[in-house]
Amino acid sequence: MTYATVILNVDDNEGARYVKSRVLRHAGFAVIEAATGQGALDAVSEQSPALVLLDVKLPDISGIEVCRLIKQNPQTSSTLVLQTSAAAVQARDKIRALDGGADSYLTEPVDPAELVANVRALLRLYAAEKALRDADRRKDRFLATLAHELRNPLAPIRNAIELLDPRHGASDAGRADARQIASRQVEHLGRLVDDLLDVSRISHGKIALQMTTLDLRQIVEMAVETSRPVLDAKQQQLTVSNTPGPCHIVGDGIRVAQIISNLLSNSAKYTAAGGAVTLRLEADSDEVAIGVRDNGIGIAPDELPYVFELFMQSRDAVKRADGGLGIGLALVRELAELHGGSVNAYSEGLGKGSEFVVRLPIARAPQADDAPTNNNNMDNETIPRKRRVLIADDNVDSATSLRMLLELEGHEVRVAHDGPSALALAQSFEPHVAILDIGLPGMDGHALAKALRARPATARTQLIALTGYGQERDRQATAEAGFDRHLVKPAPFDEILREIEGTKAD
Incomplete structure (x- = not known):
């Protein structure tokens, strides 16, 4: 369901107000009205219209002063104001109104088509500014999260380096642990960078899929192997339910494995230590479904429609050390769609776990003569020696x-x-x-x-x-x-x- 844009029409002249409201409603806008300056301020505060059509001459407060108050209030400053007047028609009147914060100015009587065109032009400007503000907020949130995620691995890497310093007298076992810690954290940093590059490639249409016929059961095994350390670190129980026979799709094996491992990693992040994660594979004559369910923190109803948006972070994510960049699920959606499939998220609410289901077109099994040939012409008779x-x-x-x-x-x-x-x-x-x-x-x-x-x-x-x-x-x-x-x-x-x-x- 779509909602009409709300416009507040402010004019103490009932006849003029009626005509302007009728023109705007006929153009498809939702119109609310006020006859005084204070009534306009109250309506802006309570009903948040996108635009105020504001007459200059009002019985209690000047329309120019009403505009100034709207623009001064941080809660209403983004509201558009289209000032109108039948009396103040000189250039100095327009300049005074525009200097006072009005977004545009029309003299009355105004042609209905001109009024509608001006309103639509201002609303386009409003939409563009809102998109820029939203993008700026997402950018700031992303940069803050990125700094957090990059700093997290640096702390254990620094500690591991200290443990390797001979002056600390660490045992052989301690030094081995330090090397493992540093290695794991470097791999984690590498994955963060790879995710960022994947986002860039996909958004610019630069990603190239190596499409072959795959047995999805083997891809599931690859993804589970990739995700196992994350699950084991939190002692989570993973249950895998595969199809009884071969399950073929046409796709890029590495990218399909990435879809599944991203879903498993997401469930691991938002499921408590000792929790349960289930991976199931089901197929019918048309498609295959890959489902990942967990008994974790769940998803709030108001966040559920946005979980696949780039850099989307749950409100709870900022409190979690493993909250991530908000990239993994966005990549899942993009990669699924590149394979002709889809992904959906389900949750009954906070504290009730979540489930993600990817659906991909099923394919016929490959023919026996499709077996790969050995094209390795390299000279394998090399013996490790000094170079x-x-x-x-x-x-x-x-x-x-x-x-x-x-x-x-x-x-x-x-x-x-x-x-x-x-x-x-x-x-x-x-x-x-x-x-x-x-x-x-x-x-x-x-x-x-x-x-x-x-x-x-x-x-x-x-x-x-x-x-x-x-x-x-x-x-x-x-x-x-x-x-x-x-x-x-x-x-x-x-x-x-x-x-x-x-x-x-x-």
Whole structure:
């Protein structure tokens, strides 16, 4: 059901007021009336009209003074005021009214079409300003939440670093725990950044789905494995109900797993320690339903329609350390719709848990001859051995820490902090592998890669981009520059090591 925009028509002349009200009602607006200035102020305060059609000459308070009082009150300052007058028609009268806060001014008698056009134009302005104010509030709330979410992992990371300091005398077990803590929190930070990038890609239509025929039961297993640490940390009981036989859809396996793991993570966040979460998979001839139910805090009725809005936060979320950015459920909706599906949220209210159900089109089972072929033409006869590795990164701490790790693995490492120095060093060092940041001073990573490829001594060097830029256009740019691999910071050390040790040493 849609409601007509409310307009307050203020005029002590009953005949003039009747005509203007009739014109506005005929145009589809809801009109309320007042005959005095005080009546106008009371109506604005009590009924919150979007616009006040305000005559200048009123029996108790001047219309210009009424306008000033409306605009001065923080509760009513956004109310539009269209000042009218049959007597004050000089330029100085209009200027006085507009300086007093009026949004526009019309002299009477006014043509009905002109009146309606002015009202509609002001309401468009009102809608645009309201959208900007709402966006600004969401931005401020999001930035505050983002700062909170980014600070949370930094505290345990700092503590873990302290535990690794020899002066504290931590045991081997304590140092191992510290490393695990730091590793988990870095992964958490990485997920936050990935979620933000996913939002950007989807909102700009840049996300590319790798569509294949999937057995959804296997995707459920992947999602459960991803979400298990979050559930186990709060000792929550997860019950999974799968279909008895294969359940096929056409989709991107990674993204469908992301849909399910986001729902599981959301339930874990808003369910108390020791609570219960249920994941069920059901299918009929047309669609498959993925349902996640919990016995957590539930959703307030007034918040239920908005749970999939970007950066939406429950009022309770600000009190919770694990409240998140308000991105996960928005991603669920966008990804479900990209797969031709939908998602709905259900809750009987606060304290009564919640359920989320994703519905996706079902697909025929793949044919037997669709089995994947082995296209691996790589030479797998590489034996881990010492490599010459060049690191180019203007972040000194990042380059130094990576050098230390690689040297502990037995590799010979040289470091440069700008493009020209890296190019000069490569000429004499002749690295097997060059790990290059993109945002280097003097010569960026793309130009450096092209220069290395152009020199005989480094033409066959394995080039790895290790950068904070991770969007599809960034990967395409590194490939065009001659890089063999594109890794996004913070890349797991094991992954960097695999790339290095998979490189032939001449």
